[in-house]
Amino acid sequence: MSELPATAAGIAAGVRAGQVSARAVVDAHLATIDATEGEVHAFNLVLADEARAAADVIDQRVAAGEDPGPLAGVPVALKDNLCTRGLPTTCSSRILEGWRPPYDATVVARLAATGAVAIGKTNLDEFAMGSSTENSAFGPTRNPRDTDRVPGGSSGGSAAAVAAGFAPVSLGSDTGGSIRQPAALCGVVGVKPTYGLVSRYGLVAFASSLDQIGPFSTTVADAALLLDAIGGHDPRDSTSIDRPYQPVGPVLDQGVAGLRVGLVTELMGDGIAPDVAARVREAAEALAAAGAEIVEVSVPAVTYGLSAYYLIAPAEASSNLARYDGVRYGLRVDAPTTAEMNAATRTAGFGDEVKRRIMLGTYALSAGYYDAYYGKALKVRTLIVRDFDAAYEQADLLLSPTSPTTAFRFGDKTDDPLAMYLNDVCTIPSNLAGHPAMSVPYGPGADGMPVGVQLLAPALGEPTMFRAAAVLEAAAPSLEELAR
Amino acid sequence: MSPIENLTHEPIEGEHFTIDSEATGATWEIVVGLEVHCELATATKLFCGCPNHFGSEPNTNVCPVCLGLPGSLPVLNRQVVELAMRLGRALHCEVEPSVFARKNYFYPDMPKDYQVSQYDRPINVDGWLDLPDGTRVGIERAHIEEDTGKNTHAGGSGRIHGADYSLVDYNRAGVPLVEIVGRPHIRHPEQAKAYIDELRAILLATGASDAKMEEGSLRVDANVSVRHVGDAELGTRCEIKNLNSLRSLGRAIEYEARRQVDLLETGERIRQETRHWDEGAGRTRPGRSKEEAEDYRYFQEPDLVPLDPGREWVDAIDAALPVLPAERRARLAAAAGVAPAEAAIAVARDLDALALSAIDAGGEPARVLTHVEHNLAVEGAEGLDPSHLAALIALELDGKLTATQAKAVLAEMVTSGEPPDAIAAAKGFEAMDTSALEAVLDEIIAANAEAWSDYCEGDDKKRGKLTGFFVGNVMKATKGQADGKIVTALLEQRRVGA
Numbered sequence: 001m002s003e004l005p006a007t008a009a010g011i012a013a014g015v016r017a018g019q020v021s022a023r024a025v026v027d028a029h030l031a032t033i034d035a036t037e038g039e040v041h042a043f044n045l046v047l048a049d050e051a052r053a054a055a056d057v058i059d060q061r062v063a064a065g066e067d068p069g070p071l072a073g074v075p076v077a078l079k080d081n082l083c084t085r086g087l088p089t090t091c092s093s094r095i096l097e098g099w100r101p102p103y104d105a106t107v108v109a110r111l112a113a114t115g116a117v118a119i120g121k122t123n124l125d126e127f128a129m130g131s132s133t134e135n136s137a138f139g140p141t142r143n144p145r146d147t148d149r150v151p152g153g154s155s156g157g158s159a160a161a162v163a164a165g166f167a168p169v170s171l172g173s174d175t176g177g178s179i180r181q182p183a184a185l186c187g188v189v190g191v192k193p194t195y196g197l198v199s200r201y202g203l204v205a206f207a208s209s210l211d212q213i214g215p216f217s218t219t220v221a222d223a224a225l226l227l228d229a230i231g232g233h234d235p236r237d238s239t240s241i242d243r244p245y246q247p248v249g250p251v252l253d254q255g256v257a258g259l260r261v262g263l264v265t266e267l268m269g270d271g272i273a274p275d276v277a278a279r280v281r282e283a284a285e286a287l288a289a290a291g292a293e294i295v296e297v298s299v300p301a302v303t304y305g306l307s308a309y310y311l312i313a314p315a316e317a318s319s320n321l322a323r324y325d326g327v328r329y330g331l332r333v334d335a336p337t338t339a340e341m342n343a344a345t346r347t348a349g350f351g352d353e354v355k356r357r358i359m360l361g362t363y364a365l366s367a368g369y370y371d372a373y374y375g376k377a378l379k380v381r382t383l384i385v386r387d388f389d390a391a392y393e394q395a396d397l398l399l400s401p402t403s404p405t406t407a408f409r410f411g412d413k414t415d416d417p418l419a420m421y422l423n424d425v426c427t428i429p430s431n432l433a434g435h436p437a438m439s440v441p442y443g444p445g446a447d448g449m450p451v452g453v454q455l456l457a458p459a460l461g462e463p464t465m466f467r468a469a470a471v472l473e474a475a476a477p478s479l480e481e482l483a484r
Numbered sequence: 485m486s487p488i489e490n491l492t493h494e495p496i497e498g499e500h501f502t503i504d505s506e507a508t509g510a511t512w513e514i515v516v517g518l519e520v521h522c523e524l525a526t527a528t529k530l531f532c533g534c535p536n537h538f539g540s541e542p543n544t545n546v547c548p549v550c551l552g553l554p555g556s557l558p559v560l561n562r563q564v565v566e567l568a569m570r571l572g573r574a575l576h577c578e579v580e581p582s583v584f585a586r587k588n589y590f591y592p593d594m595p596k597d598y599q600v601s602q603y604d605r606p607i608n609v610d611g612w613l614d615l616p617d618g619t620r621v622g623i624e625r626a627h628i629e630e631d632t633g634k635n636t637h638a639g640g641s642g643r644i645h646g647a648d649y650s651l652v653d654y655n656r657a658g659v660p661l662v663e664i665v666g667r668p669h670i671r672h673p674e675q676a677k678a679y680i681d682e683l684r685a686i687l688l689a690t691g692a693s694d695a696k697m698e699e700g701s702l703r704v705d706a707n708v709s710v711r712h713v714g715d716a717e718l719g720t721r722c723e724i725k726n727l728n729s730l731r732s733l734g735r736a737i738e739y740e741a742r743r744q745v746d747l748l749e750t751g752e753r754i755r756q757e758t759r760h761w762d763e764g765a766g767r768t769r770p771g772r773s774k775e776e777a778e779d780y781r782y783f784q785e786p787d788l789v790p791l792d793p794g795r796e797w798v799d800a801i802d803a804a805l806p807v808l809p810a811e812r813r814a815r816l817a818a819a820a821g822v823a824p825a826e827a828a829i830a831v832a833r834d835l836d837a838l839a840l841s842a843i844d845a846g847g848e849p850a851r852v853l854t855h856v857e858h859n860l861a862v863e864g865a866e867g868l869d870p871s872h873l874a875a876l877i878a879l880e881l882d883g884k885l886t887a888t889q890a891k892a893v894l895a896e897m898v899t900s901g902e903p904p905d906a907i908a909a910a911k912g913f914e915a916m917d918t919s920a921l922e923a924v925l926d927e928i929i930a931a932n933a934e935a936w937s938d939y940c941e942g943d944d945k946k947r948g949k950l951t952g953f954f955v956g957n958v959m960k961a962t963k964g965q966a967d968g969k970i971v972t973a974l975l976e977q978r979r980v981g982a
Contacts, residue, residue, distance in 0.1 A: 238788050
């Protein structure tokens with residue numbers, strides 16, 4: 001597809017101007033999928049016919065002199081925990097096999113309304129629980145940059161789809177880092193917006209108070225384009241922020257002169273691979289070179305984030321996943337009584353990680369242990385918010401690694417859940433605080449695999465965050481050149 | 485100071501229901517607290533736009549939200565909050581900032597396998613309700629929650645175990661409920677029934693619910709315990725679930741109290757448990773016991789934001805609140821010079837405003853009450869001119885209409901709207917003055933001389949019979965226009981005079 005634009009912005013501009021046909025764009029991406037999807041396994045479902053039909057509609061509208069919207073003809077891969085009307089939505093779980101939602105998620109409807117074309121449903125760790133996409137009931141996704149390695153998770157399919165060129169942009173969901181960590185591991189841009197900025201309606205819930213939908217892309221501008229398409233109040237989500245949406249696209253080129261950027265002390269030491277830490281320091285220097293002031297900032301409570309998260313997220317999950325009981329939809333394993341049917345269905349339908357978290361969460365919420373575990377985790381969450389508030393009095397943005405290491409090899413951490421959970425240590429605090437954060441590729445690590453640096457901002461700080469992301473993108477060492 | 489602080493666990497007034505033990509000579513009293521689930525009369529469900537409508541074809545009033553489909557999210561219905569607050573304020577509750585919680589348990593009629601309810605921070609707290617007998621029953625809380633669907637088990641006993649198959653109708657899932665938790669201030673099965681009656685009157689007056697027990701829009705659970713009269717401690721309670729009529733409520737409480745006394749007197753302990761009332765057998769049976777009770781794992785519902793209606797909204801509710809039954813009884817009773825309980829029927833029939841106006845217009849209070857409570861059909865009565873009612877009573881008191889005639893005229897007043905004298909004239913209820921009556925009487929006595937002498941000289945029993953004979957004849961001669969009481973008085977006058 002050498003003659004076709006590579007970015008979402010380029011495709012949309014070409015399609016809207018009538019220079020490129022949406023159908024050609026879709027066909028080119030489907031061809032790429034045909035060539036390498038067998039190796040990568042980014043998708044649970046490729047929507048070839050649907051995407052071609054949608055592209056044809058876009059082309060007809062352009063021919064008729066209409067403007068199909070800012071994402072005209074842009075193929076988008078959707079994480080398979082986003083509801084798509086009449087199309088299977090599995091969460092990579094056996095328990096939802098055969099279920100087709102009768103409605104579109106708000107983000108899916110908004111993308112369609114801006115001319116985007118859904119090209120497939122991407123693989124994930126079952127119900128978005130995991131950091132490697134090894135927990136999918138339908139087999140793991142592989143990292144397109146090295147197929148012996150994991151793509152990260154839980155949105156591994158969405159990250160891999162963009163990195164492999166199956167779609168210029170995709171959507172994932174981020175509960176504790178599930179967009180940013182796979183973005184870092186696959187070498188693409190990934191954004192977790194402020195909680196409530198993007199509607200969760202139609203996102204199959206993992207942990208409702210932490211989940212947020214966000215974009216993957218190869219460029220910061222494409223991430224902005226996608227965020228601006230899906231952001232804004234939705235009356236169907238009570239937690240959605242009810243105020244006018246501030247688009248990030250228009251401020252991208254405003255630079256960072258005069259901004260104070262804080263390096264988070266607690267996320268630069270123990271447990272962070274030296275090559276990753278080195279890239280983060282280089283990124284800080286690049287921001288300084290562009291006129292930002294770099295300061296060291298301490299956010300002490302972030303070190304407790306992991307513990308609080310692994311009580312709060314499973315607690316909410318244990319409740320959110322109760323509805324998969326074999327009564328109404330999806331899998332049912334017959335048994336003589338209702339309770340036995342529920343148990344048999346859930347035993348057969350859920351994988352180990354999901355069961356582990358349901359049990360953790362049930363325990364944390366139970367009457368005798370609530371105060372000691374869940375109640376205490378909520379207090380830690382409050383502390384984290386307080387510490388972030390203090391940090392943002394010293395800096396406009398914070399900088400840290402996205403993931404402590406580059407992509408690891410398959411099976412490396414599957415036997416040690418705690419080691420796997422440590423992958424999210426840098427990303428989790430933003431989910432607990434509800435703040436925005438994003439990962440930007442910043443060259444390769446010692447093993448040649450991508451390193452991501454994380455920008456963190458206070459609530460609704462997306463415009464400032466994207467300005468810094470654009471500066472980092474311009475300064476970042478090229479992955480390909482240095483990888484050798 | 486909140487008036488609730490004056491309350492102890494003792495009712496202020498009202499007769500206690502006690503059980504005297506033949507075996508031990510001890511006297512026991514019952515202590516009852518009621519929990520009422522009431523469906524709010526909203527147009528749509530608690531968290532979605534589906535119709536809140538009873539009696540539709542199964543599973544027709546459903547959508548992804550009330551079915552709890554993956555990805556769906558709840559959005560709070562403003563009208564639910566409005567009605568819940570209206571009820572809360574009518575029950576003298578404080579409206580507090582509240583929080584929704586999830587109550588987690590598995591059951592096929594629950595789409596999400598958790599129920600969204602209010603737990604540690606309910607919207608309405610610390611109110612009360614006054615019964616017609618003067619008892620003030622405390623209200624602990626009145627919180628918002630969603631209803632579940634409805635299971636039907638085919639074959640077997642009708643219970644889920646042993647059924648051939650089960651059907652679930654989710655039309656009711658997500659219908660808004662208010663759960664009104666009363667304090668254990670009730671001491672008599674009749675008080676329990678009066679409490680439900682009063683609550684129903686308040687629900688109707690505020691428009692919060694249609695309060696139909698037979699359609700399940702009002703469901704009652706009774707917490708029953710017993711203790712020795714004079715004890716201050718509460719005994720161990722059992723909760724009797726889903727009492728669906730006032731009769732069942734009264735019978736179940738009495739049965740359960742006697743069961744508990746029997747157990748305690750034989751040295752056994754009461755197990756705290758849920759029990760079900762078997763109307764046919766006239767007894768309660770055990771359900772789930774405390775030992776196997778669920779741990780609901782409550783936590784704040786993360787899909788909803790905290791609810792704080794604010795002072796302004798509460799003030800607007802207060803301003804629009806109707807006058808409530810207890811105050812209406814008190815007003816009418818004061819105007820009529822009777823005890824509040826005697827004004828209860830007029831209020832229950834919604835005719836107290838008419839009664840007050842009629843008294844105001846000079847109607848004799850006792851007769852006004854009699855007419856509105858017993859003689860007047862509720863249908864169409866709101867159109868009745870109160871001054872006409874007062875005028876009717878004046879005609880009666882003047883002896884110009886008999887009680888029977890007055891009732892007939894009253895019925896006509898409702899349909900025609902004419903004043904009573906015109907109706908009486910049209911009906912030929914000519915006022916008979918006493919001199920005309922005397923003349924009629926002269927003739928009848930003359931024609932029945934023997935009977936008259938028997939009347940004058942006979943014993944009371946004989947005279948009683950003959951009174952009927954003479955009154956009957958006068959009525960016949962006057963075509964019913966004479967007042968029986970006046971004829972009786974005239975007969976007596978003549979006898980004594982003779």
